[in-house]
Each structure stands twice: as structure tokens, then as C-alpha cells.
Amino acid sequence: xxxxxxxxxxxxxxxxxxxxxxxxxxxxxxxxxxxxxxxxxxxxxxxxxxxxxxxxxxxxxxxxxxxxxxxxxxxxxxxxxxxxxxxxxxxxxxxxxxxxxxxxxxxxxxxxxxxxxxxxxxxxxxxxxxxxxxxxxxxxxxxxxxxxxxxxxxxxxxxxxxxxxxxxxxxxxxxxxxxxxxxxxxxxxxxxxxxxxxxxxxxxxxxxxxxxxxxxxxxxxxxxxxxxxxxxxxxxxxxxxxxxxxxxxxxxxxxxxxxxxxxxxxxxxxxxxxxxxxxxxxxxxxxxxxxxxxxxxxxxxxxxxxxxxxx
Amino acid sequence: xxxxxxxxxxxxxxxxxxxxxxxxxxxxxxxxxxxxxxxxxxxxxxxxxxxxxxxxxxxxxxxxxxxxxxxxxxxxxxxxxxxxxxxxxxxxxxxxxxxxxxxxxxxxxxxxxxxxxxxxxxxxxxxxxxxxxxxxxxxxxxxxxxxxxxxxxxxxxxxxxxxxxxxxxxxxxxxxxxxxxxxxxxxxxxxxxxxxxxxxxxxxxxxxxxxxxxxxxxxxxxxxxxxxxxxxxxxxxxxxxxxxxxxxxxxxxxxxxxxxxxxxxxxxxxxxxxxxxxxxxxxxxxxxxxxxxxxxxxxxxxxxxxxxxxxxxxxxxxxxxxx
Numbered sequence: 001x002x003x004x005x006x007x008x009x010x011x012x013x014x015x016x017x018x019x020x021x022x023x024x025x026x027x028x029x030x031x032x033x034x035x036x037x038x039x040x041x042x043x044x045x046x047x048x049x050x051x052x053x054x055x056x057x058x059x060x061x062x063x064x065x066x067x068x069x070x071x072x073x074x075x076x077x078x079x080x081x082x083x084x085x086x087x088x089x090x091x092x093x094x095x096x097x098x099x100x101x102x103x104x105x106x107x108x109x110x111x112x113x114x115x116x117x118x119x120x121x122x123x124x125x126x127x128x129x130x131x132x133x134x135x136x137x138x139x140x141x142x143x144x145x146x147x148x149x150x151x152x153x154x155x156x157x158x159x160x161x162x163x164x165x166x167x168x169x170x171x172x173x174x175x176x177x178x179x180x181x182x183x184x185x186x187x188x189x190x191x192x193x194x195x196x197x198x199x200x201x202x203x204x205x206x207x208x209x210x211x212x213x214x215x216x217x218x219x220x221x222x223x224x225x226x227x228x229x230x231x232x233x234x235x236x237x238x239x240x241x242x243x244x245x246x247x248x249x250x251x252x253x254x255x256x257x258x259x260x261x262x263x264x265x266x267x268x269x270x271x272x273x274x275x276x277x278x279x280x281x282x283x284x285x286x287x288x289x290x291x292x293x294x295x296x297x298x299x300x301x302x303x304x305x306x307x308x309x310x311x
Numbered sequence: 312x313x314x315x316x317x318x319x320x321x322x323x324x325x326x327x328x329x330x331x332x333x334x335x336x337x338x339x340x341x342x343x344x345x346x347x348x349x350x351x352x353x354x355x356x357x358x359x360x361x362x363x364x365x366x367x368x369x370x371x372x373x374x375x376x377x378x379x380x381x382x383x384x385x386x387x388x389x390x391x392x393x394x395x396x397x398x399x400x401x402x403x404x405x406x407x408x409x410x411x412x413x414x415x416x417x418x419x420x421x422x423x424x425x426x427x428x429x430x431x432x433x434x435x436x437x438x439x440x441x442x443x444x445x446x447x448x449x450x451x452x453x454x455x456x457x458x459x460x461x462x463x464x465x466x467x468x469x470x471x472x473x474x475x476x477x478x479x480x481x482x483x484x485x486x487x488x489x490x491x492x493x494x495x496x497x498x499x500x501x502x503x504x505x506x507x508x509x510x511x512x513x514x515x516x517x518x519x520x521x522x523x524x525x526x527x528x529x530x531x532x533x534x535x536x537x538x539x540x541x542x543x544x545x546x547x548x549x550x551x552x553x554x555x556x557x558x559x560x561x562x563x564x565x566x567x568x569x570x571x572x573x574x575x576x577x578x579x580x581x582x583x584x585x586x587x588x589x590x591x592x593x594x595x596x597x598x599x600x601x602x603x604x605x606x607x608x609x610x611x612x613x614x615x616x617x618x619x620x621x622x623x624x625x626x627x628x629x630x631x632x633x634x
Contacts, residue, residue, distance in 0.1 A: 010526050010528070010529065011526060013526070013528050014526040014527055014528035014529075017527075017528045017531075017532070018434075018438060018527075018528075020430055021430055021431070021433060021434035021438055022434065024426070024427045024428075024430035024431045024434065025430075025431045025434050025435070025439075025447065027427055028427060028428075028431050028451070028454075028498055028499075028502065029447070029450060031454075031495050031498070032450060032453065032454050034469070035457070035461075035462075035465055035469075035495070038465065038468070038469045039461070039464070039465070042468065085355075086355050086358060089351070089352045089355035089356075090352070090355045090356045090358070090359060092352055093349075093352035093353055093355060093356045094356060097349050097352060097353075098353075098356075104356075106360070107356050107357075107359060107360060109623065110359055110360055110363050111359050112619065112623060113363065113616060113619050113620070114359060114362060114363060115619075116549065116552050116615055116616070116618070116619035116622075117366070117556075117612065117615060117616070118552075118553075118555070118556025118557075118558070118583065118611060118612075118615055119556070119558070120556065120558045120583050120586055120587075120608070120611075121366060121370075121556075121608055121611065121612050122366075123590075124369065124370070124586075124604075124605065124608050125362070125365060125366050125369060127590075128369045128373075129365060129369070173362060176358075176359065176362070177359070180359070204341055204345050205345065205349075206344065206345050206348045206349075227456070230456055231456075233458075234456070234457070234458025234459070234460070234461075235458070236458065236459070236460050236559055237459075237558035237559055237562075237583070237587070240558075240559075240562075240587055240590065240591065241586065241587070241590045263458050263460045263559075264460075266458075266460050266461070266464065267460050267463070267559060267562070267563065270460070270463065270464040270467060270468070270563055271562075271563060278464075278467075278468050281464055282464070282468075285461050285464060288458060288461070289457070289461070292456050292457070292458075293453070295456075296452065296453065296456060300449070
């Protein structure tokens with residue numbers, strides 16, 4: 001039989017637990033504060049316009065982050081262009097078209113599994129499938145088949161090697177499950193009645209999706225897409241596996257260019273023993289966090305301003 | 312006939328191009344378009360299956376290639392306690408030092424993040440006022456969005472120096488620092504997912520427990536947490552699998568010596584850190600060292616895959632439905 005406890009002791013337990021709660025929550029918040037303060041402390045002095053627009057350098061005080069910043073933009077743009085249509089399409093198929101068949105159950109389980117695969121494994125996949133193309137075009141990059149002028153925007157090389165396009169496609173693999181799951185949640189939150197209304201007027205499934213469900217779900221989908229992109233812009237492990245191009249002196253010119261990205265540049269500088277490099281790594285982190293905060297801000301804005309109550 | 316006199320039965324009296332207005336198409340045309348679109352969307356859905364298949368095929372093929380080398384045996388890989396692929400004349404490929412390094416980091420991270428994350432989740436869901444919640448939730452989201460390389464930098468330049476001040480036993484690379492930073496990384500995952508699970512428990516259960524005279528503590532810990540247990544366990548498993556697969560923090564702060572140790576002050580190498588070492592180094596792509604990274608990747612994939620499956624199973628099997 002359970003022990004009978006006095007009210008006083010139960011109230012005391014409650015008080016103690018509330019204290020533990022406050023302690024745990026303040027630890028979490030304190031960690032965030034310490035993280036931000038320690039980075040701003042180390043990196044603030046190094047921030048300047050020259051740092052943002054400067055090119056790579058072997059000396060810490062001359063180094064800038066223009067090249068990795070542009071690289072990040074290129075890679076994320078490619079990633080978004082492919083991951084968003086593919087992910088939204090998959091989510092629409094799963095939520096709006098398919099009946100609960102065996103196939104959709106497998107796809108659904110598979111997507112949840114893909115979301116749990118460590119990003120470095122995607123790096124290995126990208127290296128094999130995009131950078132080397134399974135060795136179908138030879139194993140040596142010097143023998144790669146090239147099409148078009150190396151200076152032009154439409155220069156094509158097979159296999160891709162550790163180029164911008166291989167990086168973008170690899171990141172696409174990483175964020176695809178994120179986009180799919182976010183879009184599914186956005187679609188699920190649309191009330192059934194909206195769809196039923198469209199069906200009652202004789203609309204086909206696709207007409208319903210295109211004219212009713214998708215427009216209503218756009219704020220949710222965009223929020224998910226932005227969060228997926230902020231994941232992509234901070235991801236570095238798969239790109240490290242892919243190319244490990246840590247010193248690149250030129251911004252990408254076309255899809256086959258070598259590239260650096262901001263998180264890898266931070267990794268490179270943070271891993272060096274000299275303190276000056278740690279300082280500029282902290283400065284680069286401030287820029288990186290600024291970009292992320294901007295992304296998050298846009299997502300919050302969309303969520304609050306565009307989302308109309310549908311119930 | 313004047314232009315004002317129009318046939319009342321003409322469906323298009325102004326002669327506008329109605330195709331832009333969604334003129335009803337023939338049923339056959341609609342059906343074909345519908346089929347094409349469903350087909351395209353179905354192909355998109357198949358792509359995710361293709362990704363999984365390719366991961367498995369690539370890892371399996373290269374791992375098979377690794378086991379063909381004369382230096383490598385299956386028995387040593389799964390039973391050996393020495394991982395020594397680069398140095399010395401005698402190479403050893405026993406996976407356990409890498410697994411133990413990974414487990415040590417994960418253990419440190421989990422013992423920091425799981426209790427704090429869960430208690431903070433209980434606070435946010437059961438105790439905090441809506442206003443407190445509205446300020447703390449976005450802060451947690453920021454923490455969740457911080458790139459992992461930033462945590463690695465934090466471990467290296469902030470946690471490690473502090474640890475070294477506390478005890479001179481800590482080297483410039485150590486498991487404790489990387490483990491704590493990994494814990495900070497998974498904390499928002501634990502907190503946010505556990506909170507979702509707690510909030511999904513219906514109000515009626517809380518009201519019932521309160522009506523029976525329970526304190527907030529009784530309600531949260533004896534009613535709400537048990538009701539949300541499957542979701543909480545799934546959140547824990549997801550966080551642990553993130554910690555196991557974490558790369559940048561351990562590559563920066565944990566060091567590069569593959570050894571079996573429980574000493575948090577020691578340098579360890581994790582599975583992911585080994586892969587980074589190989590792919591960043593200049594090992595020839597056909598050599599045994601290079602191929603060994605695929606075998607390590609396959610091990611990592613199997614472990615995280617099993618954890619994810621277990622989490623999904625627990626969610627499905629032990630979910631308490633209240634409707």
C-alpha cells in the first residue's frame with residue numbers, strides 16, 4: 001500500500017521540484033548566454049567591412065570571408081532549388097493523393113529514418129554518387145569528360161568532383177527529409193472541410209491541392225523551408241567529406257567551380273593552434289549566427305503575419 | 312443585330328479567352344492531367360527510397376571491398392580492441408576503440424542533456440506562465456539552430472580551458488569537453504520534443520489529478536510524464552542518435568587517439584572523427600585505410616538506423632491514445 005503523506009510534505013516536494021525546474025531551465029538559458037557572450041567577446045574586434053569582403057589569406061589579420069560566404073550562397077541556392085520542389089512534391093503525394101497503402105507506409109517510415117541518418121553519411125553518399133558518379137567516368141579527375149568552355153557559366157564536367165553542384169546536391173540529401181516532414185505537418189493542419197468544399201464543387205484532387213490546400217499551407221511550408229535552409233547553411237560535415245577544399249581563393253564562377261563554405265572556413269580556422277585564427281573564427285561565427293538569426297526572424301514573421309486562422 | 316443584343320444562352324457573351332479562367336475541361340483531359348501529376352509526385356516520393364537504397368548499396372559494396380584486404384578479418388573488426396590503421400608496420404582494424412570513444416562522448420552528452428532537458432520541458436509545459444514560455448521557446452529554437460561547428464569552437468576555446476583550470480589532467484583535447492558541447496547541442500532537441508509530447512497529453516487528465524487533490528508536482532510527475540513516456544523516450548533516442556552521429560564537435564575538440572578508456576580527461580577518437588581524419592588526409596582512395604572509413608560509416612549507419620527504428624517502434628507500440 002502506498003504511504004500516506006501529509007499535505008505539508010507534498011507541498012514541500014512541489015516547491016523543491018519547482019526549484020529544480022527553474023534551475024534546469026536557467027542552466028539551459030545560461031549556456032546559451034555564455035555561448036553567445038564568449039563568441040562575441042572573442043570575435044567582435046575582428047568584425048569589419050574589410051573582413052566580410054576580404055579574400056582568403058594565410059595571415060589571420062588579412063583574411064576575409066568573401067569567398068566562403070559566396071560559396072555558402074551558391075551551395076544553398078542549388079540545395080533549395082532541388083530540395084524544395086522534391087520535398088514539397090513528396091509531402092503532397094503522401095498527404096493528399098495516396099491512400100494508406102503499404103507503399104506509402106514504407107515511404108513514410110523511410111523518410112523518418114532518413115531524418116535520423118548522420119549528416120556525415122550523406123557526405124559519403126554525395127562523394128560516391130555526385131563527386132565520383134560511382135566511377136562511371138573514370139576514377140581520376142584528370143580524365144573527367146568536360147563540355148563547354150571552362151570560363152562559361154554552363155561549363156559541365158562529369159563526374160562533378162568536389163564542385164559547387166556536388167556540394168549543393170549533397171546538402172539537398174541532408175535537408176530533404178526536413179522539408180518533407182515540415183510540409184506534411186503544414187498540410188495536415190489544413191482543416192478537412194476546405195478540401196471537402198472543393199471536392200463538393202467538383203474539383204479534382206489536383207485542382208483542390210493547387211487551388212485550395214497548397215495556398216492555405218504556404219506559410220507553414222515556407223517556415224519549414226526557411227528552417228531547412230538554415231540547417232543547410234550551417235552544415236559542414238558532409239561537405240568536409242565531399243571535398244575538404246579548405247583553402248579556396250576564388251568565388252565560384254559556375255556549377256563546376258571549387259568552393260568553400262562559411263562553416264568549413266570556421267572549422268579550418270578553429271582547428272589551428274594560433275590564437276589569432278581563433279579570433280577570426282569567432283568573427284566568422286558572428287556573421288554566421290547573424291545570417292541564421294535573419295533566417296529565423298523571417299520564419300517567425302511569416303508564421304505570425306501570414307498564417308490566417310482557418311478553423 | 313446590334314452588339315448589345317446577345318444570345319442569353321451563349322456561355323461566353325463577351326468572347327473572352329476562357330481557358331485562363333479555368334474553363335471546365337473535358338473529363339478525359341482532366342483525368343489524364345491528374346494521372347500525369349500523380350505520377351510525377353509519386354516519382355518524387357520514390358526518390359527518398361532511392362536515397363536509402365543507394366546509401367545501403369554504397370556502404371555495403373565498399374565495406375565488402377574493405378574486408379577483401381589481407382590485413383583485415385571480420386573477426387578482428389568486430390572482436391579486436393586495437394584500431395591502428397595508419398601508423399606502424401602492423402595495422403589493426405578492431406572497431407571497439409572507435410565505438411567506445413563514441414559511447415563515452417555520448418554518455419557524457421546524455422547525462423548532461425537528458426535530465427536537464429526533460430526537467431526544463433516539464434517546467435515549460437506544466438509550470439511556466441504563457442509569457443515565460445513565449446520568451447523561452449524562441450531562445451531554445453535559436454539554440455537548436457546553431458551550427459554544430461560553433462559548438463565545436465565553443466568546446467575548444469571555452470570549455471577546455473575551464474576544465475584545464477579545474478584539473479591539470481585535462482589535455483588540450485579531451486572527451487569531457489567534446490561530450491559537454493555535444494550535450495549542449497542535443498539539449499534543445501530533448502527539451503523541445505519532450506515538451507511536445509507533454510503538451511499532447513489532454514487537459515482532462517491534469518484536471519482529474521488536480522481534482523483528486525494532487526499538487527502540481529504530483530500531476531506532472533505521476534500523471535503527465537507517464538502518459539507522455541513513449542514520446543519522451545523517442546525524444547531521448549533521437550537525441551542520442553544525434554550525439555552518436557555528431558561530427559564537427561568531436562573533430563575539433565575530442566582529439567585523435569583511438570583508445571578504449573572511461574577517463575573523460577583522455578583524448579578519444581569517435582567513429583565520425585576517424586572518417587573526417589581519413590577524408591581530410593591524403594590516404595589513397597584505393598588503400599585499406601581509405602576503405603576502412605566506409606566500414607566505420609556502415610557501423611555508424613547501422614547503429615543510428617537501429618536507434619531510429621526503436622524510437623518509432625516505441626512511439627507506435629506504447630502510445631497512450633486519449634480521445
